[in-house]
Amino acid sequence: MEFKELDPILHSQLRLAVMSLLISVREAEFTFLKEKTNSTAGNLSVQINKLKDAGYIEVTKQFSNNYPQTICKVTKKGIESFEAYVTALQTYMNPGG
Amino acid sequence: MQPENFSPKDSLQLIDQMINQAKNRFSENGFLYLLWGWLILFCSIGHFVLLKLKLVAHPEVIWASCWLAVIFQVIYLVKTKKKETVKTYSENIINYIWISFGICMFIMSFILGKSEGWDKVYSLFLMLYGTPTFMSGIVMQFKPLKTGGIICWGLAIISTFILPEYGLLLLAAAMVAAWIVPGYLLRKKYNQQNKPLQNL
Known part of the structure; x- marks a missing residue:
């Protein structure tokens, strides 16, 4: 089996x-x-x-009780890239094998 | 962050660790199970005692206290929703299971009121209590709720063999098995919630 190239966006501890x-x-919220x-x-x-610039997640900023909230959600592209990354791993x- | 030391094996371990962090996150503190469990236990035993002692003309008025709990629950849910930092798929499913339960309870009360079939009320309530309890147990993978749901269904069948007024005592027993005991166990599990595993 050939080694597949690992997506550099995902191959970073915190981003992964x-x-x-x-x-x-x-x-999920930023906190x-x-x-x-x-x-x-x-x-x-x-x-x-x-991750947002790569189109892997959507980021929504809003206010709740006068406090700023950053809500993150994975996109379809993000799910596909994550699956491809796991397959490459x-x-x-x-x-x- | 040390990407140079980040091997494919490390990657898989990290993915596993983070998915478990999210999966093991237990957001259910059991509060609403305890609130409703104790309230219905109190109302059903209270109703039974008032009925037996013939203290009041309409002992069923004791159930009016449930409206106060509904108002309290709405305020509680609005407040806790504001504090939520994450929304999971399973919580979403559980919320809709309980909303469906609330709607079914309302429709069933309406149907029974129209058809004057109040002698079956406790059997039907017990059957309905079992469904969301069992389903929540399945989604949360929490055995006490699954067991509680099954006990409710068993009690629903037993209730058909006894006088309707004794159904109130079965209702009280169902509350202990389905909501009160699981409620305390949920609270215990919630308090033992996982903490971050390592520094990144």
Whole structure:
């Protein structure tokens, strides 16, 4: 089996962590992602923007009780890319298969 | 963040870890199960006692207290919704199961009122209580709720063999098995919720 190229957008710890969380839920707020990944707000914000620019997630900003809220949701393109990334990873894990 | 040390094996471990973080997140604190469980237990035993002691002309008025709980629940749900930081597919399904249950309860009360079939009311209530309880247990993969749902159905069948007024006691027993015990177990599980596993 040939080694497939790993998507550079997803092959980064924090971006992959965010995508793995968003794949599992309907939508999540920035604070949830920050808590679960235990990352800094600045770094998380940068990585979320990269995922958004790649079209992998949708980001909605709104206000709730006068506080700004950033809600993230995985897109169809994001799900497809994530599945392709996992398939590519499997070629590294089972090179003989 | 150290991408240079990030191997395919690390990637799979991270995906697994994060999916489990989201999956194991337990948002149900059992509060509404406890609220309704205790309220219906109180109302059914209260109704039975008032009926037996013949203290009032209409012992069924005790159920009017449920309207206060409905108002309280609406306020509670609006407040908790504002605090939610994540929405999951399973929570969405469970919400709609309970909305359907509420609608069915309303329609059934309406039908029974029209047909004067109140002697079957507790059997039908017990049957209806079982469905959302069992389904929520399936979606949450929470055995006490599944068991509670099955107990409600069993009690619904038993209730057809006894005098209708004793159905009130079966209703009280169903509340303990289906909502009160699972409610406390849900609260316990909620309090033991997972914390972040590692620093990224």
